[in-house]
Amino acid sequence: MEKSFVHPYMPNSVPEIRQQLLDELGVKDVKEIYGSIIPEELLYKERLDLPEPIRSEYELKRHMTGLLNKNISTEEYTSFLGAGCYKHQVPAVCDEINMRGEFLTAYCGDTYSDHGKMQAIFEYASMMGELLDADVVSYTTYDAGQSVCSAFRMAVRLQDSSGKNGEKEKNVILVPDTMNPEIYSQTVSYCRNVSEIVKAGHDEESGLMDLKELEGRLKEGNVAAVFYENPSYLGFFETQAEEIARLAHRYGAVCIAQPQVSALGIMESPMNLGADIVCGDIQPLGMHMQYGGGQAGFIASHQKLEYMEQFPTYMYGIAKTDKEDTYGWGRAMNYRCSHGSREKANEYFGTETGLWGITAGVYLASMGPQGMYELGEAIIQNLKYLTVRLNEIEGVRANPFGGSNFQEVLVDFSETGKSVADINKKLLEYGIFGGKDVSREFPWLGVCGLYCVSELTTQAQMDALIDAIRQIAAGKSDVSDKDSQVSKEVQAWDM
Known part of the structure; x- marks a missing residue:
């Protein structure tokens, strides 16, 4: 230039x-x-x-619109993709509050000037506390991945063991080998200078964590924490949650759990099953599916000072003022954060996801306990219907582990003689995004896709998927030339 x-x-x-x-x-x-x-x-x-x-x-607007129009959205095609980003109903009030000038910023605000924003974050944390049965809920993290990484680092700091006085250093984090591979990759990168992430095996029949192997690793004496997902990345409920926590505590380890927040209206919170730290994603709580944005995470615990001191993010509380019968909002224990202690803090964090915390608070307020219960029930019912119908197709086996699932289910296509990628490519001709191909992430599963539903998935959409897969498995196609041409305009990718 x-x-x-x-x-x-x-x-x-x-x-x-x-x-x-x-x-x-x-x-x-x-x-x-x-x-x-x-x-x-x-x-x-x-x-x-x-x-x-x-x-x-x-001209610039027209150029950008032309580029964006190359995309095919989940409003145009039916989507059965999930694996960490989910399409849920977003109440209109969530978007309305999210776009208000008082909140629409990546900056967290200041305790002297932004009491409205502080209160909104406080209310969000309070409602998350009710949903999780937790006493302490932090300011939002970047996403679920960072919340898990920070929870792991918290656990290592909590052990307060450096190998002195003959003690074995506790810095190993045990995770299930069915863990979300993207989050696993994040933890390995984010925690490599403080801990070692070790995968624990699963029971071949149920997919659940192998408790015998878990206890054997705990006996080695170097485990800082045990982590599990509930439901798992592959969709099934980890029904051994209480026993996992009990084993962790027996050998002096912290128990960390990542629940799916959409399931907490019908599922017992991990906090009531012995978990010490709970973390995860709030994207399902009022956030549209987006490519890159619209994600935020949370960290929660019981009200124990030793845990609270290890939180890396802001915590907001009610603060007294110099006027009688009035109160404001302030940051609690700010010395923990990089904002308060700079390079001496536990770890660095940013504030750009606070807007999503406020949005999630609006969602929880609009849904209420009954709404969250009905949400979970609707998802369970839809997934049950899809699972039963998929198992009617010759050569297709849904839910090979046979346990109870939430929102997502494994579908084994091994006996069809077709790969998941081939099936997904053909499904595009029917206006359908098929489930995520997990056969490369977990080769031991064979030819499996991970199919997702939500409360928005209709019976007609599921029936259309069943008909399409049945025809694809049989090597037939009843797609019109027009529909086939539309599918060719979709950008190809590995699902």
């Missing part, structure tokens, strides 16, 4: 403004700023091959 070129999107490309900035910094050229930081051999010296800028706002 020539020095004289003024880019319409970049105010600092105006020569006069650029020179003012350089003068203020006391340098003659931009290269002087980076010279002491980036080695000369790494600097790109050629002209960037960028397209010409679109100068008209209308």
Whole structure:
């Protein structure tokens, strides 16, 4: 890009403004700023091959709309994809409050000026506490993955064992080998300097954690925490939750659980089954499916000071004021956070997901306990119907582990002679996004897809899926030429 070129999107490309900035910094050229930081051999010296800028706002909007129109949304196609991002009904009030100017920012706000925002976060945390039967719920994390990572690091700090005085250092985190592979990858990366993430095996018949193997590993004396998902990434309920917590505590380990929040209206909270720390995702609570955004996580525990001191994020509480009978909102134990202690804090955290916490609070307030119960019941009923119908198809076996599931179910296509990728590609011709292909994540499962439903999934949509899979399995197709042409416009990807 020539020095004289003024880019319409970049105010600092105006020569006069650029020179003012350089003068203020006391340098003659931009290269002087980076010279002491980036080695000369790494600097790109050629002209960037960028397209010409679109100068008209209308033309730019039309260009971007054209790009976005290449996508096919779950409003156009029926989706049976889940695996961490779910399509639920979002009450209109969630979007309305989410877009209000008082809340619409990535900044957390200040205790002296943003009491409305502070109260909204406090109310969210209070309702999450009721849902989880937890005493303490933190400010939101980036997503479920970060909440799990932070919970793992909390557990290691709680052990307060450095191998001194002959003690064996407790820094191993035991996780199920059926754990969400993306979150597992996050934990390995995020926790590598403080802990070792070790997979524990599962029972081949039920898919549940193998308790004998779990206890054997706990006896080694170096386990800081035991982690489980409920329901699991593969959809089945971990019915041994109480026993897992009991074993963890017997050998001095912390018990960490990740529940699916949509199930908590019908499922006992892990906090009542012995879990010490509960963490997870709040995307199902009023957040639309999005590509990259619309995710936030939570961390919760009982009201024990030693646990509260290890939380990495803000916690908001009611604060007294200098006026009688009035109160405000303040940050509790702020010394724990990177905001309060900078580099000496437990770990770094950001505040950009606070808006989603407020949105989740609005969702919980609009649903209430009865609404959350009805949500769970609707999902269970839809999944049961889909499972029964899938098992009617020759060569298809749904729920191979045979236990109780929530929202998602494994579907084994091994006997059809077709791969999950091939089946999903054909389903696009029917206007259907098939379940996630988990055969590469878990080769021992064979040819399996993970199918998801929600309260929005209709019987007609499930029947259409059954008919489509039956025809695909039999090598037939009744798709019209028009529908087939539409499917060819869908971007292909590995599901």
